[in-house]
Amino acid sequence: MTGEPIVSIRNVTKKVGRATIIDNLSFDVPQGEIFGFLGPNGAGKTTTIRMMVGLMSITKGEIKIKGKNISSEFEQAIRHVGAIVENPEMYKFLSGYHNLIHYARMIPGITKERIHEVVSLVRLENRIHDKVKKYSLGMRQRLGVAQALLHRPSLLILDEPTNGLDPAGIRELRDYLRFLTRTEGITVIVSSHLLSEMELMCDRVAVLNKGKLIDVKLIQDFIGSDHAAQNYLIEALPAEHALAAIRDIDGVKDAKPVPEGIEVVTERDRIPDILARLVRMNIQIYGVRAQRQSLEDRFLEMTGGEQIG
Template identity: 65%
Template sequence: MSSSKITPIVQIREITKRIGSKTIIDKLSFDVPPGEVFGFLGPNGAGKTTTIRMMVGLMSITSGDIWIGGNSIRTDFEKAIRHVGAIVENPEMYKFLTGYQNLVHYARMIPGVTKERIEEVVSLVMMENRIDDKVKTYSLGMRQRLGIAQALLHKPSVLILDEPTNGLDPAGIRELRDHLRKLTREDGISVIVSSHLLSEMELMCDRVAIIQNGKLIDVRLIKEYGEDGMAEVMFEVDQAQTAKEHLDKMMQELNIAVQGNRILLLLEKEQIAEVNKLLVQAGIKVYSIQATSKTLEDKFLEMTGSDQIA
C-alpha cells in the first residue's frame, strides 16, 4: 500500500515560529506516516529542536498547526499529547533508584499504567537483566533505553527523540537503532528522530525531512530505489561505446551515459537483468553491475549546499 493512502499520525501544516522580528521556522509542512522511523535533519540552527519543542508543547506556535492522531496541538493539546512519548535533551532519571523504581515513579503520574505494562516496556527495550540495578551503574546507552521505556509507558503512537545518539559509542548507537526498528515493526509506533549523524540516519530511518533556515528543503525516502522505483545503475564493460549503441537500438527509451569503460543508465530493478542479457547476447563482456544511488550525505549536501550538519 502506498503511504499516500495511509492517514499520517503526525501532520504539520504551515507552522511558523517568530521570536521578535526573527523567523525561526517558516511555514513548515510535512506528514509522518504510522509505523516508520522518520528522520529530521538540517544544518546548525535549522530549527529542528524548535520544531520538536512546538510538537510537544514546550514552545508556542506563532501560526499554523500540528495534528497528532487527528487532534490539534493548539486547540486540543491534552488529546494530541496523549499520543506522544518524547525525550527532548537527555532522559532525566533518579540515579540512586533502580531502573524499575524509576519506571514505577513515572507510572504513578500516568493514569492506568499497570505493573504488567511496566514489565512489557522493560521487555520491549530488552532490559530485563539490568532493570533492578541502580541507574548510577548504567552506561549512557542503558540510560537512553530506560528513557525510551519511560516514554512508552502510556502506549503512545509517536515516539519523539531529539538527538538520541549524542554521546553514545558505536555499539550503543547500533543498539538504539535496533530497538527503534523493533518498535516500528512490532508495535507499529512512529518514531521521529533528529540527529546530526548522517550515516546513522541513513541506517536508522525510513525517510527524512531536510530543513534549512527553518524551511523544508525536501522529504526523502531512504532506500536504494527511489519513490518511482528507479535507480542509477553502472555497468562496467569491455566496449562501452558499442554497448551504448547496441542498447540505443534495442531499448530506445533509455538515457545512457558513457564514462570510460562504464555505462550509466536509470533503470527499474527488473530492467537490470534485461540490459545485462542484451549486452551478453551482443558479445559484450560485463565485468560488474552496481547501483550508484547517492548516499544521504550526497543528497543533503546537494540540496542544502552546506557541510554544516547538526
C-alpha cells in the same frame, strides 16, 4: 500508511525575538511509519520536535497529534506521545525503577506489570534498582526508551536516538523500532544527522534546512530509480584503453577514472552493449556494479552542498 495522518503540521512558524527559526512548515506524518527529520545543525529539527511535544510555543500555525491541537488540547494530545528530547536526562539520585515509577504516576492506568514489561523490553532487569548515576550512556538511553514506551504511546518521538550508542546498540534500537511499528502500529519520528542510519531506519524522510521544509519523500524515491541515468563502476584493465573505448560508445553520458576503476554515467539498457564492445577489444573486465546514489549525496545536493554536522 492507513487513514488519518498521526501528526499534521500546518503553516507552523516559530520566531524567537526577530529571528525566524521555523518558517511556515507544513507536512503530515503518516501512521505506522518510521519518519525521519533530516537536516544540518540549526535546521530546526529539535525546535520542531519541541513544538510537537509542547515544550516550545508555536508562534503561528498549528500542530495536531491524533487530531488534538498540542497548544489548546495539550493534555489530550500529549497522552499519545512518548518522547526523548535530546539526551534522556533522568533523576540521577533515583534508581532506574523509581524514575519509571515517577513517570508512570503521571499517566493514569500504568500498572506495576507494565513497568516490569518495559524494563525487560529494554533489558535493564539486572540494573533497574541501581541509581541512574551509575548507568552508562547506553543504559541511560535504554531507560529513556523505557520511559517513552511506558504508556503505550501511538507516537514515539526520538531526538537523535543513536547518540552515544555503540554500533550494536544502534542496530538493536533500529530492529526494535521496526518491531514496534510492525507489531503495535506505533509511529516513530526520529531526527538525526547520521544519514546512513536514516537510510537504513526510515520509511520516509523530511528534509529541513534553515527552518524550511525542503522535501518529504519515501526513502526509495530518495535513493532513486527516478533518474534514468545512473552511475556504474566498471573495473577493467588496461584502464586507459577501456576509458577511451567507453567514451566512444553511444549513450554514455560521462566516464571518468576513479581509484576503484571507471565511473560511467549511462542508462541501464546500455550496459550489455558496453560490455560486449570491451570484450571485443580484448579488455579484461573484472567487475561491474551499479552505484546507488546515497541519501547523503542527495542531501548535499538538496541543501546546496552544505556540510552536515
